[in-house]
Every structure is written in structure tokens, then in C-alpha cells.
Amino acid sequence: MGLSETDVAKQIQHMIAFIQQEAAEKVEEIEAKAEEEFNIEKSRLVSQQRIKIIEYYDKKEKQIELQRKIQHSNLANASRLSILKARDDYVQALKEQARKQLTILTQNRVKYIYILVNLITEGIFVLMENDITIRCRQDDYGLVQRLIPDAIQRYKQEFKQNDIKITVDDKNFLADDLAGGIELYAMDGKIKVSNTIEARLAMIFHHMLPDIRRDLFGINQHRISNY
Template sequence: MALSDADVQKQIKHMMAFIEQEANEKAEEIDAKAEEEFNIEKGRLVQQQRLKIMEYYEKKEKQVELQKKIQSSNMLNQARLKVLKVREDHVRSVLDEARRRLGEVTKNPTEYRVVLQKLIVQALYQTMEAKVILRCRQVDLALVNEVLPPSVEQYKANIGKDVVISVDTENFLPPDTCGGVELIALNGRVKVPNTLESRLELISQQLVPEIRNALFGTNPNRKFTD
């Protein structure tokens, strides 16, 4: 039975509607899949950037923390250095006060005469030469000439050797020296300073740790005391 034109048109429309429906469904499926893939990719990119941001700020935080530690360490070291400087200045002031009091010894001729003789004999023990030159302050010249003979006799009695001492009357010790003498032997190759300052310096090297302990107490971090 032959189809009429109306039937053909109807079937064509039916086929077109079916094709259009399938096309729409396919388009919706593609849209849905594209939307899903878009959301997945968007989530991946967002997570990736979030991790990068977190990593960046974690790195920054570590840098800031490290900088804080470095600054704290520097400030602590500076504070320690300031404390040490103040302590050393205080120790130095104690030694300066000791030096000032040493100068007062020379104001008492009787006491200074005994000290001067001991200083001369001690210097002779260090030179152990037969001929020496003695230098002193110009203000001590008369007192030195006075104690020189007993000093030589004491040296000879203890050592059993003679010594000739020439007092240098052209080159004196500086006037701001506290007192004492300097012996020269072997044409200037040997010099033995035995002034009150040199004795103080020698003693202070041994006593500075004790002075620190007396002023500031024992350092708990010090393992050795020698």
C-alpha cells in the first residue's frame, strides 16, 4: 500500500523529532560532562594554588621565625657584650684605684724607703749581672742613693756575688710613674722594670679572676678557673 504524501511528511516529522530529541539529550549529556570536568579541573587548580599559597606562607613564616631568632641572638650577644664591658670597666676602675693608692705609698718616706729597697733587690735577682744601670723618678733620686748601699749588701749576702749599680741621672722614669725602679744591663739588651705599676700589673693578671668573683660572684658557666 503506497504511503500518501501526508503519511510521508508525518514520518519525516516523527524522525526529525526523534533526531532532535536525541541531539538535545546528547547535547545535555555533553554539557553535563563538560560541567563535571570543568568543576573537577577547577577544584584541582584551586587546590593546587591553595597548596602553593600555604607553602609560600609556611616558608615566609619560617623565614620570619628564623629572622626573629637571629635578631634575638644578636640582641642577647650585644647585651652580654655590654655587661662584660661594664664589668671589665668596673674591674679596671678597681685596679686604677689600687694604682692611685700605690702612689700614696711614696708620700710616706719611711714606708717608701723599705719598699724601694725591696724593689731594687728583687730587680737585681732578675738581672743577675755584675754591672747594672738603675733608673728612677727624679724625685726619688736622693732616696734611691740612700737605700742603694743596703740593697747591694742584701743582694751580696743572699747571692754571694758582687754588683756595681750606676744611677742614671740623665734619663729618669716618667714623673707620673707611681714609684719604683728600672734596671738595665748588657748595654740595654736587658731591661727589668720593677716599678709599682709593673708589680701591680703582674699581680693583677693573677688576681683579676678573684676580683671578678668578689665583685660579681662565680660564673656558673665557667668550667676551668686556671
């Protein structure tokens, strides 16, 4: 006995209902899967962005710290240079004060003659040449000429030499604003000895500078720590 139209219709309806149910489940499964993948991707993106933000602010923090250290170092260096300049200015002021005192001293004729003859003699001893030219201030020209024989006599007594010629340059004079002293030349100007008051003061100051700085400013602990 065949199925009636009603039975066929019921079976078809049942099959349609089953297909619809399966389709709905598939849709639900796909939606759930899509939502899961979306949440995973969203979580990944959020995590990725969080890492980027953390890295960005870490980098910023390091840059700020580096800038702070650089600024601190610059300020420390500026302060140190300022202190060094102030100390150097003070030392140079002492040197200038000493120069002025020596200038006053050379105005004492008796003392200046004693200083000048010793400067001439010392210069001759240093050069140890037979032909020497001396330059001096124009105001000292006559005085230097008068002192040369005494200086030559000292030189001859010390080195037992008779042949020595000393000429005072009457065309090229030292600057009038110098405190005094002379310059000696030999071998056509190839050899020079500067025995001006300023040159001797500079030499003495150079040798005494470490002691002067120590007495004025104390021992440099930084230099000690480097040994």
C-alpha cells in the same frame, strides 16, 4: 506500494527529530563533562592556592619566630655585655683606687725607700746579669743611686758574685705621673724587667682577679657548668 510523500516527509521529520535529540544529548554530555573538568580544575587550583597560602604564612611565622629568637638573643647578649662592662668598670675603679693609695704611700719617704730598694734588688735577682741599666723617675734619680749599693750587697750575699755593674740612666727617665718604681735593662736593652708600682699592681691584680671577681660578684655558675 511506495511511500507517499506524506510518509516520506514524516520519516524525514522523525529522522531530523532523532538527530536533534542525539545532538542535544551530546551537547548536554559535553557540557556536563566540561563542567566536571572545570570543577576538577577549579578544585585543583583552589587546593593549590590554599597550599601556597598555608606555606607562605608558615614561612612568615617561622621568620617571625626566628626574628624573635634573634632579638631575644641580642637583648640577652646586650644585657650580659652591659653587666660584664659594669663589673669590669667597677674592678678597674678598684684598681685605680689602689694605685692612688700606692701613690700616697710612696710619698711617705721611709716606706718608699723600703719599697724601692726591694724593687731594685728583686729586679737584679730576676735578670742575673753583670751589666744592668736602671731607669727611674727624674725625682727618684738621686735616691736610686744611693740605694744601689745596698741592693748589690744583697745580690752578692745571695749568689756569691762580685762582678756586677749597675748604671742609673740619667738621660731617659720614667714618666713623672707614675707612682714610682723602676725599670731594669740588660744586654743593651734586649732584656727588660718592669718593676714600676703600676707594673707590680697590674701583675698582682691579674693574679688576684678571679678571687676579686668571686668576692665581689659571686661564683660564675656558667663557667662551672662548662666543666
